[in-house]
Amino acid sequence: xxxxxxxxxxxxxxxxxxxxWIAGSKASKLLYGGSTxxxxxxxxxxxxxxxxxxxxAIGLVAATLAMAATMAPVFxxxxxxxxxxxxLVPLLSVWVLAVPRLTKxxxxxxxxxxxxxxxxxxxxxxxxxxxxxxxxxxxxAATIFYFLLVTPVPFRLGPVLVPILLAAAAVAALxxxxxxxxxxxxxxxxPAPTLPRGRWLxxxxxxxxxxxxxxxxxxxxxxxxxxxxxxxxxxxxxDFGGGTALVHDPRTDLSLAMLTGPRDREPDRxxxxxxxxxxxxxxxxxxxxxxxxxxxxxxxxxxxKLGELVEVTLINRDIEEGAxxxxxxxxxxxxxxxxxxxxxxxxxxxxxHVYRFVAEQTGTFWYHSHQHSQExxxxxxxxxxxxxxEATEGIAAExxxxxxxxxxxxxxxxxxxxxxxxxxxxxxxxTPVRLRLINTQDWVRQDxxxxxxxFRVAAIDGADLNGPQELENVRxxxxxxxxxxxxxxxxxxxxxxxxxxxxxxxxxxxxxxxGSVPDLPETTAFNPxxxxxxxxxxxxxxxxxxxEFEMILDNKLAFYNGEFGSLYTTNGEVFPNTPMFMxxxxxxxxxxxxxxxxxxxxxxLHGHHMLVLSRNGEPSxxxxxxxxxxxxxxxxxxxxxxxxxxxxxxxxxxxxxxxxSVGMSMHLMYEGITTPYRIxxxxxxxxx
Numbered sequence: 001x002x003x004x005x006x007x008x009x010x011x012x013x014x015x016x017x018x019x020x021w022i023a024g025s026k027a028s029k030l031l032y033g034g035s036t037x038x039x040x041x042x043x044x045x046x047x048x049x050x051x052x053x054x055x056x057a058i059g060l061v062a063a064t065l066a067m068a069a070t071m072a073p074v075f076x077x078x079x080x081x082x083x084x085x086x087x088l089v090p091l092l093s094v095w096v097l098a099v100p101r102l103t104k105x106x107x108x109x110x111x112x113x114x115x116x117x118x119x120x121x122x123x124x125x126x127x128x129x130x131x132x133x134x135x136x137x138x139x140x141a142a143t144i145f146y147f148l149l150v151t152p153v154p155f156r157l158g159p160v161l162v163p164i165l166l167a168a169a170a171v172a173a174l175x176x177x178x179x180x181x182x183x184x185x186x187x188x189x190x191p192a193p194t195l196p197r198g199r200w201l202x203x204x205x206x207x208x209x210x211x212x213x214x215x216x217x218x219x220x221x222x223x224x225x226x227x228x229x230x231x232x233x234x235x236x237x238x239d240f241g242g243g244t245a246l247v248h249d250p251r252t253d254l255s256l257a258m259l260t261g262p263r264d265r266e267p268d269r270x271x272x273x274x275x276x277x278x279x280x281x282x283x284x285x286x287x288x289x290x291x292x293x294x295x296x297x298x299x300x301x302x303x304x305k306l307g308e309l310v311e312v313t314l315i316n317r318d319i320e321e322g323a324x325x326x327x328x329x330x331x332x333x334x335x336x337x338x339x340x341x342x343x344x345x346x347x348x349x350x351x352x353h354v355y356r357f358v359a360e361q362t363g364t365f366w367y368h369s370h371q372h373s374q375e376x377x378x379x380x381x382x383x384x385x386x387x388x389x390e391a392t393e394g395i396a397a398e399x400x401x402x403x404x405x406x407x408x409x410x411x412x413x414x415x416x417x418x419x420x421x422x423x424x425x426x427x428x429x430x431t432p433v434r435l436r437l438i439n440t441q442d443w444v445r446q447d448x449x450x451x452x453x454x455f456r457v458a459a460i461d462g463a464d465l466n467g468p469q470e471l472e473n474v475r476x477x478x479x480x481x482x483x484x485x486x487x488x489x490x491x492x493x494x495x496x497x498x499x500x501x502x503x504x505x506x507x508x509x510x511x512x513x514x515g516s517v518p519d520l521p522e523t524t525a526f527n528p529x530x531x532x533x534x535x536x537x538x539x540x541x542x543x544x545x546x547x548e549f550e551m552i553l554d555n556k557l558a559f560y561n562g563e564f565g566s567l568y569t570t571n572g573e574v575f576p577n578t579p580m581f582m583x584x585x586x587x588x589x590x591x592x593x594x595x596x597x598x599x600x601x602x603x604x605l606h607g608h609h610m611l612v613l614s615r616n617g618e619p620s621x622x623x624x625x626x627x628x629x630x631x632x633x634x635x636x637x638x639x640x641x642x643x644x645x646x647x648x649x650x651x652x653x654x655x656x657x658x659x660x661s662v663g664m665s666m667h668l669m670y671e672g673i674t675t676p677y678r679i680x681x682x683x684x685x686x687x688x
Contacts, residue, residue: 002075002635005063006598009079012060013144016053016087020137023049027098027134028178030105031125036117039125040109047102050094053137057091060144072617072637074552074594078155082147086140086167093133101130128178135174143167149557153572153596154550218564225559229682231576233342233667234649234675239579241547241589246582246671253674256343256648259334261356267311269304273325275347275369275381276317282418286411291319291369291379297418298405298440299383302367304359306390312355314347322346322684323381325355326370328481329462329628330385331607332357334648334673339606340371341677341685342649342667347371348684359387363462364436364483366405372686374442374657382407382440387462400427400490404507405438406446406499414441414505422506426513429492433509434458436485439478443656445600445631448476450486451518452495459485460528463609463626467533475501475523479602479631481655494518529615532623539588539641541613541620546587551603553632553654553664554596560662567662568597568654574663581652584671587644593632600633601659605668606650610640629655644668649675651687660688 026049030042064083067076105124117125124130143163152160240246273293280290280297293299304310316323324346326338336357340346347353368382376382384403402425408414416423427433439446454470461483476484488495494515498506503517554569570578583589590613595601609626613619615638632638653665665688679685 002067002071003598005067006634008063009060009083010148012056012063013083013141013148015056016060017138017141017145019049019052019056020090020134020141023053024131024134024138027131030130031117031122036109036121039117039121040106043102043106043109043125047099047106049134050099050102053094053134054091057087060087071635072594074153074550074637075596075635078147078152078160081155082152082160082164083144086144090133090137090140093136097129098131098133101127105130123182126178126182128175128182131178132171132175136171139167139170139174151554151556151569151572151596153552153554159572221559222562222564225562227561227576228680230678230680232675232678233576234580234669234673236576236578236580236667238582238669239549240582241549243547243587246584249672253672254647256334256673256675259648259673261333261336261358262309263356265309267356268308269310271302271310271312272315273299273312274315274317275319275323277319282409282415283411283420288410289379291323291376291381293381293383297380297409298407299367299381301384301386301403303386303388305388306359306362308359310355310357310359313352314355315352316347316349318349319376319381320349321375321686322348322371323369323376324353324371325367326606327355327357327365327367327385328604329363329365329483329609330357330359330361330387331609331646334607334646334650337606337648337650338367338370339651340687341679341683342651342675342687343677345677346685361462362387362389363459363464364403364438364485365462366438366440366481366483368440370651370687373688374661377440377657378442384436384438386436398428399432399434400425400509401434401436402507403436403438404448404497404499405440407440408444414444414500416499416505416507420505422504422508422517424508424510424513426511427490427495427509429490429511431490432487433490433495434485434487435497435507436483437476437478438483439480442480442658443599444480446478446499447501448478448484448486449498449501449520449523450476450488450495451498451521452493453488453491455486455488457484457526457528457531458487459483460625461609461627461629463624465528465532465625466535466623468531468623471526473521473523474526476526477631479600479629479655480657481602481604481629482627482631483629528622528625529612529618529620530622531625534621535624537611537624538643539611541639541641543588543590543641545590545641547581547583547589549581549589549591551591551593551666552596553594553601553603555598565662568599568601568659568664570664570666575665578663578666580667580669582669582671583644585644585647588641589644590639590641593630593638593640595632595634595636597634599656600631601664602629602631602655603652604629604655605642605652607646607648608642608644608650608668610642613639613641615639644670648673653688657688 064079278292290297324338336355337343365385369376454472456468494510612625647670650668653660
């Protein structure tokens with residue numbers, strides 16, 4: 001509904017702008033060009049133009065009021081306070097001021113054929129109140145269009161005051177010019193008015209001035225938007241979430257470089273990952289210049305046991321851009337998080353970096369480079385990561401545990417791992433099966449449909465669900481970076497997991513590995529909000545929160561690092577002007593996330609799992625639903641909460657990495673934590 005209403009508003013504003021500009025131009029030319037008969041016809045048409053303007057205005061008002069009646073204020077507050085007055089005031093002035101005068105003029109010229117026009121008729125045609133309302137409508141529509149492109153959210157008076165004052169000044173200037181013209185037309189000794197000579201030359205001159213001013217604004221905007229050559233991620237504006245401001249005491253500050261995993265004992269598991277370039281052929285005759293871990297894409301699957309101390313050595317052989325390893329969804333100590341310029345220096349060619357952490361969560365995760373992330377993940381610097389229960393609990397020997405990692409590769413398209421098409425697997429009937437779904441593809445909400453057996457959704461984003469029920473004819477939708485685990489007992493018949501609602505890509509399980517792909521059923525999307533059984537959690541919807549933050553996702557046209565384009569904003573800003581959410585260790589934190597934009601945003605908070613309290617006002621009534629990569633679609637509002645129990649400087653960004661690369665990134669910052677690392681062109685650290 002939000003997308004439809006937003007589309008209607010955009011279309012209505014566009015047509016209102018075009019139609020009002022044409023109507024204003026025609027109104028200003030009423031007195032030119034001859035006889036009363038011609039003026040009579042033009043006056044009638046000008047009244048019809050008032051009707052033309054009214055139609056898109058009604059559409060805009062209706063869509064805005066529908067939004068106000070059905071959605072939260074964050075989606076319509078600026079539209080009601082700005083768009084409606086800018087639409088209705090000019091429209092009312094057209095009907096109250098212009099149309100009655102036009103009607104009078106139309107009647108006055110009905111039976112008169114004099115040429116040139118009598119002075120009284122000329123005065124009526126040049127009356128400012130005939131022309132200015134149409135011009136006001138143009139200015140109002142243009143101002144609304146500006147606010148659509150540069151949305152004033154969160155809504156504050158300061159950012160909207162300048163455009164409103166400029167619009168008012170434009171109306172005043174046009175009114176003054178029209179009043180002067182009216183005075184000249186009223187002179188009975190003046191000749192009949194004609195269109196000014198050289199008007200095209202004057203228009204060309206004005207256009208040149210406008211282009212020159214626009215070019216100057218473009219140059220200034222481009223230069224002023226360039227990111228600093230070196231800066232700290234801890235330098236952003238602070239948001240205390242309604243709590244007390246945190247006192248900075250340099251004597252007690254702690255560098256996040258000290259927040260490491262255990263270094264005082266031998267690890268239980270050692271792993272080496274070598275980042276290197278390699279030309280591979282995932283499809284015959286289609287060479288692909290990949291960035292690989294250990295010479296393969298995706299990188300090797302890492303498996304470890306709960307409670308193990310894991311040591312991973314990253315070696316960068318020849319990735320000139322640098323590399324790191326971020327453990328997506330695994331809550332590790334801050335210094336082990338693998339974000340270049342925030343928690344470590346990028347690992348450059350010939351260098352190595354050692355990560356150490358205790359695997360404290362079971363579940364399905366993945367790892368990827370967080371240096372030039374968009375390019376790195378696209379080219380293959382990622383892999384799956386699974387933390388299994390302790391050996392004493394163990395996964396039953398007969399369980400079939402499959403990782404289904406989907407990604408788009410150059411020359412291949414969407415694939416499972418590095419393979420397209422149908423993959424077949426022998427599974428003995430009666431065997432417990434776990435399918436670990438991981439979507440790594442940028443800007444793809446992937447669909448997975450399991451047919452041939454009932455199943456359960458056992459985990460979301462690495463967190464087990466409590467009391468999951470069996471499902472049938474339900475599809476799983478995974479956002480970028482998201483994961484879900486599906487479990488079932490293998491029946492004595494083929495089971496097919498379809499990727500992308502297609503019978504051409506997926507995994508077919510059967511007793512002997514053969515069988516045909518079944519037809520896909522009609523499905524409904526899985527809804528976690530009421531799935532499973534409630535259970536006690538450390539934080540609830542009615543908790544007494546220490547800090548409550550608001551995160552508004554949107555779009556705007558602006559410059560970013562010297563380039564102009566459509567940006568994806570958080571609270572109206574792009575990094576480094578996005579807020580840092582400031583917390584103290586032990587705080588109970590609540591965040592309300594609203595998406596006013598045109599596309600979905602999978603918001604990924606490092607180092608913490610968010611408990612979903614509600615979605616679009618509907619409380620979460622099923623199993624506790626924890627997420628580290630939450631898919632917030634246009635028009636949606638989530639309330640989420642977490643306990644601030646992992647000190648550090650943590651990224652919180654859209655995992656559509658193309659969005660993060662143009663500034664849709666912010667941070668969660670703990671009191672007393674500092675970082676010795678810096679980002680920028682002079683540092684070599686580029687986390688996005």
